[in-house]
Amino acid sequence: MNYSKLLLPTLKEDPADAEVVSHKLMFRAGLIRKVAAGIYTWMPAGLRSLRKVENIVRQEMDRAGAQEVLMPAVQPAELWQESGRWDYYGKELLRFTDRHSRDYCMGPTHEEVITDLVKREVHSYKQLPMNLYQIQTKFRDEIRPRFGVMRGREFIMKDAYSFDADDQGAEESYHKMQAAYTRIFERCGLNFVAVEADSGAIGGSFSHEFMVLAESGEDDIAACNACGYGANVEKAQVKDTAAKAEGDAPAAEKVATPDVRTIEEVCAFMGVTAQEVAKTLVFETDKGVVAVCVRGDRDANPAKVKNLLGANAAELASEAVVREVTGAPIGFAGPFGIKCPVYLDNELKGLASFVSGANEVDAHYRGIAPGRDFEPAGWSDLRFILEGDPCPRCDGQVVVKRGIEVGHIFKLGTKYSEAMKANFLDADGREQPCVMGCYGIGVGRTMAAAIEQNNDENGIIWPVPLAPWEVVILPLSDKTGETLATAQKITGELQQAGIEVLLDERDERPGVKFKDADLLGIPLRITIGARGLKEGNAETKERATGEQQNIALDEISAWATAWVKERRA
RNA sequence: CGGCGUGUGGCUCAGUCUGGUAGAGUACGUGCUUCGGGAGCACGGGGUCGGAGGUUCGAAUCCUCUCACGCCGACCA
Numbered sequence: 001m002n003y004s005k006l007l008l009p010t011l012k013e014d015p016a017d018a019e020v021v022s023h024k025l026m027f028r029a030g031l032i033r034k035v036a037a038g039i040y041t042w043m044p045a046g047l048r049s050l051r052k053v054e055n056i057v058r059q060e061m062d063r064a065g066a067q068e069v070l071m072p073a074v075q076p077a078e079l080w081q082e083s084g085r086w087d088y089y090g091k092e093l094l095r096f097t098d099r100h101s102r103d104y105c106m107g108p109t110h111e112e113v114i115t116d117l118v119k120r121e122v123h124s125y126k127q128l129p130m131n132l133y134q135i136q137t138k139f140r141d142e143i144r145p146r147f148g149v150m151r152g153r154e155f156i157m158k159d160a161y162s163f164d165a166d167d168q169g170a171e172e173s174y175h176k177m178q179a180a181y182t183r184i185f186e187r188c189g190l191n192f193v194a195v196e197a198d199s200g201a202i203g204g205s206f207s208h209e210f211m212v213l214a215e216s217g218e219d220d221i222a223a224c225n226a227c228g229y230g231a232n233v234e235k236a237q238v239k240d241t242a243a244k245a246e247g248d249a250p251a252a253e254k255v256a257t258p259d260v261r262t263i264e265e266v267c268a269f270m271g272v273t274a275q276e277v278a279k280t281l282v283f284e285t286d287k288g289v290v291a292v293c294v295r296g297d298r299d300a301n302p303a304k305v306k307n308l309l310g311a312n313a314a315e316l317a318s319e320a321v322v323r324e325v326t327g328a329p330i331g332f333a334g335p336f337g338i339k340c341p342v343y344l345d346n347e348l349k350g351l352a353s354f355v356s357g358a359n360e361v362d363a364h365y366r367g368i369a370p371g372r373d374f375e376p377a378g379w380s381d382l383r384f385i386l387e388g389d390p391c392p393r394c395d396g397q398v399v400v401k402r403g404i405e406v407g408h409i410f411k412l413g414t415k416y417s418e419a420m421k422a423n424f425l426d427a428d429g430r431e432q433p434c435v436m437g438c439y440g441i442g443v444g445r446t447m448a449a450a451i452e453q454n455n456d457e458n459g460i461i462w463p464v465p466l467a468p469w470e471v472v473i474l475p476l477s478d479k480t481g482e483t484l485a486t487a488q489k490i491t492g493e494l495q496q497a498g499i500e501v502l503l504d505e506r507d508e509r510p511g512v513k514f515k516d517a518d519l520l521g522i523p524l525r526i527t528i529g530a531r532g533l534k535e536g537n538a539e540t541k542e543r544a545t546g547e548q549q550n551i552a553l554d555e556i557s558a559w560a561t562a563w564v565k566e567r568r569a
Numbered sequence: 570c571g572g573c574g575u576g577u578g579g580c581u582c583a584g585u586c587u588g589g590u591a592g593a594g595u596a597c598g599u600g601c602u603u604c605g606g607g608a609g610c611a612c613g614g615g616g617u618c619g620g621a622g623g624u625u626c627g628a629a630u631c632c633u634c635u636c637a638c639g640c641c642g643a644c645c646a
Contacts, residue, residue: 012595012607013581017639037638092645109646143570143644151645197646207646218645315644408646440646458606476605511606518606529605539605 001469003504008045010516020216022451023148025460029519031468038145038153045520048468050156053447054135056187056465056569057158064180066131066160071113073137077103079112083419088312094141106139111416111438114161118434119422125165128424128434129173133160135443147216149444150404156444162437163417165426170435174411177439181210181407184441187569188450189463190406195221195230197408198303207410210441211403212449221403222385226396233400234303236385237392242350249353249369252336258362261331263296266364270355278354278368280333282322282340285311289325290377291338293356294345298383308343308380332357336368341377344370349379404449405442412436451521454544460521461544465569469502471560472522474513476529486553487528490538493557499564518543524563526556 009030017034018024026032031046042050058068077095080086086093086103094106107113114132122130135158145153162173178194185192190212197209209232211221222236223229231237260269267274277296282289287309292300306314322330325339334357335342348354353369370376387400416422417433426432447466454461464470471494475487484505491503502522504513510529517525527539537550540560551559 009579009596010607011580016575016581019640090644140645144640144642146639405646410646438646478604509604509606509608511604511608514606516607527605531605 163434210407217402217404224391245352282317345382459519464567
């Protein structure tokens with residue numbers, strides 16, 4: 001590939017709207033250009049890397065026995081009404097009508113389409129298990145797209161769906177995908193962890209996220225420093241270690257607390273620590289309004305509230321609802337006398353009594369004891385895990401890290417197959433719903449995550465398997481044209497050997513070529529200059545290590561070919 | 570959707586407060602000199618100053634409305 005004819009516009013300055021390093025570098029290196037918020041064009045070099053990720057994904061999916069299909073981006077409302085998600089899915093689902101006033105949406109995911117397909121085409125246990133996947137453009141109308149292609153509205157995703165005859169088969173399919181994902185991200189050269197995750201609105205019984213470790217990640221991961229345990233903080237269980245409090249609680253005493261609302265204010269006013277206070281939070285859910293108490297220095301985890309109730313959604317209640325159940329403005333909620341069920345976090349077992357709001361303006365209680373002053377609706381793990389908490393699996397401690405979610409796998413069960421009647425006949429001739437799993441990989445996000453993990457002040461440092469080109473050859477200008485002729489010869493030889501080469505034959509000064517080669521992050525650079533030519537040498541430089549060598553011209557092609565092939569995934 | 574902020578040549582930005590008819594750097598074109606880590610000089614092309622309306626003799630600048638984009642929050646498969 002000749003650089004002079006490539007649409008590969010590099011920039012010296014960071015774009016004004018980019019925040020994270022991968023976004024800045026993808027833009028500066030001419031890999032992407034923005035069309036609208038969260039919507040991007042893939043430029044030639046960027047597309048080459050994107051295709052590399054896709055091909056790794058494709059190879060591993062095929063190896064795992066999955067079959068590739070391609071489903072439409074535009075989906076009819078009927079399918080979504082059938083699954084029940086037309087009403088459930090929020091504004092992220094971009095809806096529109098055609099000229100006949102029929103409702104459609106841009107597919108944010110394809111459970112409906114695939115389940116409908118399998119319902120029509122698969123009828124016998126003899127056809128199962130089956131795993132179908134696609135690499136396709138999704139659209140989710142995110143409220144706030146950011147970080148370039150990392151959280152775009154339109155993005156390329158690999159989504160796979162498995163169909164099994166029974167639960168055991170579904171788990172086998174799940175584990176196959178887990179193994180395939182591990183291979184995929186290893187081949188992409190990423191430093192990642194697979195963690196337990198909340199299965200969220202998609203439903204289903206269990207799920208893992210594949211997280212690339214990076215400070216710019218949008219998710220917090222709780223990992224054990226001793227065993228292999230890892231989980232999204234949304235999901236991470238907090239070990240129930242609180243010993244039941246001994247001794248009698250003092251009688252409850254109401255205290256006037258004018259204008260004292262926050263935990264800090266309460267602690268300062270009452271002369272207690274946050275560990276002695278129960279923070280009461282009111283949640284609105286589709287199973288009704290509930291109150292949740294956690295220790296004053298902890299945060300309640302809405303995902304756990306949701307799961308405890310078996311609800312589809314749980315969010316902090318509006319001020320109006322808080323007034324309704326507590327009879328007071330926000331800041332004075334407490335478990336005693338509140339007009340909704342109260343769930344307590346396990347950790348509060350350690351307190352015989354605690355300080356809490358009195359459900360009336362400017363008042364708190366001291367000495368509230370669960371079981372005596374009020375009857376909890378239940379005890380459960382309801383708070384977010386924190387760094388330093390005990391590992392739920394072993395005696396180790398939890399550390400919290402940031403991660404980029406590049407893949408997510410779910411065991412779905414029969415939620416969609418039952419709703420959409422994707423049934424098959426078993427060996428006994430009985431009709432049964434398929435047991436499903438679904439498995440996603442953000443292809444563009446994986447590529448961005450690789451940059452996030454591999455860069456320096458000069459630009460991208462591509463892992464060889466994802467690099468748009470494996471080798472860049474820089475003929476430095478001379479009067480005779482000998483450097484160019486030599487570079488062309490080497491380019492030809494490498495291409496013969498199946499190496500992907502970018503030949504920078506632009507009439508540019510050496511500094512420009514060096515800077516662009518670094519910015520683009522091509523793993524191996526070969527410089528042909530008058531200086532080395534005199535000695536009969538080509539000069540090599542590895543982007544990742546900075547290591548330079550002089551290699552004889554008649555050996556350079558073989559040397560470079562071996563260098564690249566050793567590092568391919 | 571709430572809070573804050575920004576829209577001026579392809580990119581990065583100045584000019585706006587204090588109204589006088591649009592600039593710099595970079596990128597691009599031509600020429601000369603250069604040529605091993607983003608060269609120098611000269612000349613040149615390129616701008617509805619996000620859009621609409623208003624005030625004014627005169628608006629990038631002041632006022633009103635609107636659109637787009639960004640950050641924080643909430644939200645999120």
